[in-house]
Amino acid sequence: MTLQQEIVGNATQMAVVSLRPGQSVYGEAGTFLFKTPNVTVETRPAGPSGGGSGGQRSPGGGAGGLLRQAMGPSPQTGRRVPTGEPAAFQHFTAQDDEGTVGFTGVLPGELRALELDGTCAWFAGRSAFVAAESTVDLRIAVQGGRTGTKGDDGSVLGKLTGRGTAIIAGAGTFIDLDPADFGGRIDVATGCVVAFEESIRYEVRRVGGLNRPGLVNPVLGGEGLSLATLEGGGRVILQSLTLESLAGALRKARGGDDQGPAGGVFPTPTG
Structure with a gap:
């Protein structure tokens, strides 16, 4: 049965999940x-492989063979977890009667429920995953990046497989695209990628850096951009707000940023 859930709110949405007796949902701490008192909490790996239900471990590959065997930080604890292994999450289970659990994203924005039918996996950004029912498996995956990357460039993702409902979050407003509508390829700032179907080929690269000696790259923005290339056909979900842009706006609002309108090349006049 489909997970009973309702997404409510406007600028900052939340998901209200109704659980049948014995039904479980897991999510990020x-x-x-909130939860009703009859809902118990237990920490264990995500999905059926960690729930003691006899589910099979999902294999680590996919998405056109772009996954790299590397180490990535757990989205739950920040500790490094081997690629293809499940991270630990809080599992919420209704006991004796129907229960209710509420979840939200880590930044103001939208939530969306993805319905997995077992035929197509989804990849979600590190901060996009909110919650999923216990029949959905979540594994740490590194895709389209350099072998051994720490994942700061957007290459560390979560791979959602199985059957059931998964809830994802995006900052600001969701933008739905299909690369096939744009000639088969789009380039996106890595911080804007929320989730995409496994039919999409995904690669992360740096572009636009300054190589001339003597230039102060951090001041001039010479480190370039980290871009995600998404190719093929399938659903892609982007967000209109990134953590970096929000943090920069908050710094300026607090008066802690002396950068001027030229992007930090010239200070803001004080007189």
Whole structure:
């Protein structure tokens, strides 16, 4: 049966999940809002492989063979977890009667429920995953990046497989695209990628850096951009706000940023 859930709110949405007796949903500790007293909490790996239900471990590959065997940080604890292994999450289970659990995203924005039918996996950004029912498996995956990357460039993702409902979050507003509508390829700032179907080929690269000696790259923005290339056909979900842009706006609002309108090349006049 499909997970009963309702997404409510406007600028900052939340998901209200109704659980049948014995039904479980798991999520990030930082996305949990509230629960009814008859819902128990237990920490264990994500999905059926960690739930003691006899589910099979999902294989680590996919997405056109772009996954790299590397180490990535767990989105739950920040500790490094081997690629293809499940991270630990809080599992919420209704006991004796129907229960309710509330979740939200880590930044103001939208939530969306993805319905997995077992035929197509989804990849989600590190901060996009909110919650999923126990029949959905979540594994740490490194895709389209350099072998051994720490994942700061957007290459560390979560791979969602199985059957059931998964809830994802995006900052600002969701933007739905299909690369096939743009000639088969789009380039996106890595911080804007929320989720995409496994039919999409995904690669991360740096572009536009300054190589001339003597230039102060951090001041001039000479480190370039980290871009995600998404190719093929399938659903892609982007977000209109990134953590970096929000942090920069908050710094300026607090008066802690002396950068001027030229992007930090010239200071803001004080007189």
